[in-house]
Amino acid sequence: MKFTWKSTSDDPDTLKKFLNAKGISHRMYKRIKTGGGSFKINGVAASGSQLEPGDVVEVVLPDEVSDPNVAVSDQPIEVVYEDDNWLVVNKPAGLTVVPGPANRDDTLVNRVKAHLVNAHAVNLVPHIITRLDRFTSGLVLVAKHGLANSLANEMLAKKTLYKQYAAVVAGKGLAAHGVINHPIAKDPNGYGQIISDAGKSALTEYWVERQFSDRTLVKVVLHTGRTHQIRVHFAAIGHPLLGDALYSGPMDLGIDRQALHATNLEFVDPFSKKQLTFESQLPEDVSRILD
Secondary structure, three states: OOOEEOOOOOOOEEEEHHHHOOOOOHHHHHHOOOOOOOEEEEOOOOOOOOOOOOEEEEEEEEOOOOOOOOOOOOOOOOOOOOEEOOEEEOOOOOOOOOOEEEEEOOOOOHHHHHHHHHHOOOOOOHHHHHHHHOOOEEEEEEEEOOOHHHHHHHHHHOOOEEEEEEEEEEEEOOOEEEEEEOOOEEEEOOOEEEOOOEOOOOOOOOOOOOOOOEEEEEEEEEEOOOOOOOHHHHHHOOOEEEOOHHHOOOOOOOOOOOOEEEEEEEEEOOOOOOEEEEEOOHHHHHHHHOO
């Protein structure tokens, strides 16, 4: 793929810093410089690093060829949005996101790869940006090439990629708005995570949307990205998610998977500079337990 930018007086005056500001990471810059792509300044192969205002910088990245170890699955995906750089899909509960020992043939990555192959894309390596647990449903952002992946990771680091979730938790009596601030660590004796002073900081903000006699619908925003963060935090304050067996959520209230759905995704596209906003309605199994 080819990307072109025009230098201005406000941009860094060296090629490396200029490209860093455009999303070319240090690792990617080094890879291009050692043969994994090419740089041009004003149509000429870059022999120096100094830039002047008005210079046109061109970067060519090689196609990301298919990894033969990643299978193609022709099972369907629900595409919410797609352009040359991004793919937003609505993941169903029960679908694993990335291949692993238990499932290498039919994960979201395998299905997205099939989608790209069928579209005759030149880049066939899906980069998952907003990963979800297997039994969490909702919006997932996929970068379609390495530069988009680099820019998305930069958005995550700067917290400019907005994500919102809906969860149905056990019980009632939660404050209308609250923040859960407990460090999270891997459980040394099991599969899940635990609250531990030795863990990493974790901050979850929530707003009560609807309250019932035995359950509460909450809107949730994560300010950190720890594994199982929403599930662990609500269990820690005595309100585990309905259907969440791992964290002692009630299994007799109409749903047999954690009642968690990624509802909203929003960011300023670093390529077009346009605001992109996506919303996913609650799936039937979650809607049913709110009737």
